[in-house]
Amino acid sequence: MILLKQEHVKLIKRKVIGMHILDGLLYKVIMYLLLMILGFVFVYPLLYMLSTSLMSNIDLVDNTINWIPSKLDFTNYRLVIRALNIPKSYFTSILIVGVSTLSVAIASAFIGYGLARFSFKGKKLVFAVMIFTFIMPKVLFFIPTYQVYTTLRIKGTILAIILPALTGQGLQGPFFILIFYQFFKMIPKALEEAAIIDGAGPVKIFYKIGIPMAIPAFIINFVYGFALYWNETFILGAYLDGKIRTVTMLLSNLQNSYWQIIGNVGDPSRSPNLNFTEAKLFAGTILSILPLMIMYIIVQRWFIESIDKSGITGE
Amino acid sequence: MKRRNHLYGLLFISPWIIGFLAFVAYPLYRTIYFSFHTVRYSGELGYLYDFVGIENYKRILTIEADFVIELQNYIVKTLLYVPVIIALSIIIAILLNSKLKGTAFFRLIFFLPIIILNGELMKNMRNYGGMDLEVGGIIHSIINRIVPESIIPLFIELFAMVSELLWYCGVPILIFLAALQKIDKSLYEAAEIDGASFWNIFWKITLPIIYPLISVVIVYVVVFLANFDANPINSIIRSSRTDPSRREGYASALSIIYAFAQTALIGVLFFITRRREKGGIN
Numbered sequence: 001m002i003l004l005k006q007e008h009v010k011l012i013k014r015k016v017i018g019m020h021i022l023d024g025l026l027y028k029v030i031m032y033l034l035l036m037i038l039g040f041v042f043v044y045p046l047l048y049m050l051s052t053s054l055m056s057n058i059d060l061v062d063n064t065i066n067w068i069p070s071k072l073d074f075t076n077y078r079l080v081i082r083a084l085n086i087p088k089s090y091f092t093s094i095l096i097v098g099v100s101t102l103s104v105a106i107a108s109a110f111i112g113y114g115l116a117r118f119s120f121k122g123k124k125l126v127f128a129v130m131i132f133t134f135i136m137p138k139v140l141f142f143i144p145t146y147q148v149y150t151t152l153r154i155k156g157t158i159l160a161i162i163l164p165a166l167t168g169q170g171l172q173g174p175f176f177i178l179i180f181y182q183f184f185k186m187i188p189k190a191l192e193e194a195a196i197i198d199g200a201g202p203v204k205i206f207y208k209i210g211i212p213m214a215i216p217a218f219i220i221n222f223v224y225g226f227a228l229y230w231n232e233t234f235i236l237g238a239y240l241d242g243k244i245r246t247v248t249m250l251l252s253n254l255q256n257s258y259w260q261i262i263g264n265v266g267d268p269s270r271s272p273n274l275n276f277t278e279a280k281l282f283a284g285t286i287l288s289i290l291p292l293m294i295m296y297i298i299v300q301r302w303f304i305e306s307i308d309k310s311g312i313t314g315e
Numbered sequence: 316m317k318r319r320n321h322l323y324g325l326l327f328i329s330p331w332i333i334g335f336l337a338f339v340a341y342p343l344y345r346t347i348y349f350s351f352h353t354v355r356y357s358g359e360l361g362y363l364y365d366f367v368g369i370e371n372y373k374r375i376l377t378i379e380a381d382f383v384i385e386l387q388n389y390i391v392k393t394l395l396y397v398p399v400i401i402a403l404s405i406i407i408a409i410l411l412n413s414k415l416k417g418t419a420f421f422r423l424i425f426f427l428p429i430i431i432l433n434g435e436l437m438k439n440m441r442n443y444g445g446m447d448l449e450v451g452g453i454i455h456s457i458i459n460r461i462v463p464e465s466i467i468p469l470f471i472e473l474f475a476m477v478s479e480l481l482w483y484c485g486v487p488i489l490i491f492l493a494a495l496q497k498i499d500k501s502l503y504e505a506a507e508i509d510g511a512s513f514w515n516i517f518w519k520i521t522l523p524i525i526y527p528l529i530s531v532v533i534v535y536v537v538v539f540l541a542n543f544d545a546n547p548i549n550s551i552i553r554s555s556r557t558d559p560s561r562r563e564g565y566a567s568a569l570s571i572i573y574a575f576a577q578t579a580l581i582g583v584l585f586f587i588t589r590r591r592e593k594g595g596i597n
Contacts, residue, residue: 027513028415035410035421038403041474042481043424045445052445107330114327118320126328133339135534137541137577139552139570143563144345145338146556147362167334177331202323224429231433233544234553251435278443285439289431296430300423307489308496 053077053282057273075273076283079265083258084250084284090291093230093246096158101225103165104176105218111168112180112217113210117192117202130174138171142238149239156243161229161236171228171235176221182310183214216306223303227292251288254281349567364564371568382569385547386576389540393580396480397536401529403477404484408491409521422492428485434544437482446475483539487532494525526588533584541577548573 052060056073059065115123145164149155154163164170168177187209195205229236233249240249250257258276268274296303325332350371352364375382407425411418440446448471462470498520506516540546552573555566 031410031413031415034406035415035418038407038410038481039421039424041478044448044474045440045478045482048445049440107334111328111331114324114331118324118327120321120324123324126331129335129339133335135538135578135581136574137538137549137570139549140346140574141339141342143349143556143567143570144342147345147563148341151361164334164338166330167338168331169334169338173334202327206327227430231431231436231544233434234542234549238553248433248435278439281439281443282445285436289433289436292431296427300426304422304426307493 049282049286052279053286055279057275057277057279060277060279073273076279077287079258079262079274080254080280080284080287082261082265083254084247084287085257086247086287089245089247089250092244093248094291096161096236096240096244096246097226097229099158100161100165100170100229101222103162104170104173104225105221107166107168107170108173108176108180108221109211109214109217110206112177112214113184113206115177116181116184117187117210130177133169134172134174138235142235146238155239156241158240158244160239171225171232176225179220179310180214180217183217184210187213216309219299219302219306220310223295223299226295230292247288247291251284254284346567346570349564350571352564354563367564371565372572374565375568375572382548382551382572385551386573389546389548390576390580393537393540394584396483396540397533397584399477399480400483400487400536401532403480404487404491404532405522405525407484407488408495408525409517411488411492412495425481425488426485428482429489432482432485434546437479437543437545440482441475441479446478447471448474483536486535486539490528490532490535491525494528495521498524529588530585533588534581537577537581537584541573 051067051069053076054072054074055065055069056071056075059069059073062070115126146155149160154160161170164173168174170176191209192205195209200208230246231248233246233252236246237249255276258280262268262274262276266274268276349364351366351368353367353370355363355365357363411422411425458467458470502520503516506520511519542549548569552566552569555561555569556563558565
């Protein structure tokens, strides 16, 4: 009798805890629970922003309303779209950020190829300097650069952003160079030698063999670089000098631009829903990251695939 | 052939050399130069520099307190944040690396900050209640079951902190996850057959393999927090540059002190993790 009971206990134990630790039910439940809790804590602010951005100002002060607005109110979005000058500012941002990202990609591919496929004196020094520039805060270089731009009269033009990008000194420049370096390093030596025997020069080998090998590096560069430039307000704000504004920059000035456009819409003292509140700010924040979200959803499969191929950890 | 190789190598990296000279070496020299001068601007003469010695540094460190306070905050914050970010990232990376269904969805979510995180987003989420858990209704009753009433404010504090830190974990998770995916699965199977517990496997296999990457993550996180647009030090330096009583000279001195502090911070954190490596978890 007792033996039988023990047998039962063992069976139940096996079902719950599993043969190995890694496939038991208990283990799975704990893992899912942890993932859900962390995921919830992480997503919470985004959901909160989304739900608040759909509330009217009356809902906002109503204590009985916590998460679900009494009715979906798109006034916030309608007003903030005008204050942020959407869609025009979207196009400006995409243009500025896109051109900068493209410049970074071209430069990083070149430089990464030079470092990966050729031996020359001082290569170690180049790597050391790249690590140094990566570690140093960006504020260390921007004051004199700003002066030079003023003197050369390219401050406030797109050139001020593109020039550093084209020379491998854009935002997180060393990172992108190293990504390309990783991929070019993987080209088999034999392939290169065969091309040399066929009479191809280094430049031809670069774009006939090198570029196709580095497609994942380009994907990482386009996606991550685009996001970096889109999110940057300090460097872009300083060099573009308020003459060109991306959506993220406009967002940091939302309250002012909101009051400027509200005069044409109505009187905030009569209709309280027109007052500037965090609901408007949240609507603006969501609008400013919306293009990135859409891009992320579309490209995430290739992006993650490329990261898997890159061996990013070799950094 | 060797010589040509050499030349082509230099040709390919020549953009970087130009960029380094124009956007790193020269500005660095100028920043150091500025920091010992007071900079003025006049319409006709352009920029004028008056040598003041270490006056700017003296003012920053001994007279005006705004930067020093923020610098202290930054250092303390970083020292507190880095271990938590690393721990959270490792836990999430292990969870995402498990054979559970639905990890692809969670990976999509946790990688989100790699794409959408910026200073404005973080400020707006943090400063306007986005991270304050609204303890009401269902959530309240759930929490109340677990913890006594008096701990709830502490719990909300913790929630807000973890929520913010999770947003900084995007790239660290990515780095750890990439390392975990490279670990040979047979290693785990062998350990399981030998009857090793999950706990043992973590300490004896997983951690030693991903340990070297902790240094990489430290550098990344410290640099990220330093350059993050929501970091008040960056706005102090930016506004000092145009402040008539401070101007470029003062701002340059600020950025140099900042660079030193940041490098020291990385050095210290690096040193701590290095020593433990030798101490031998292995």
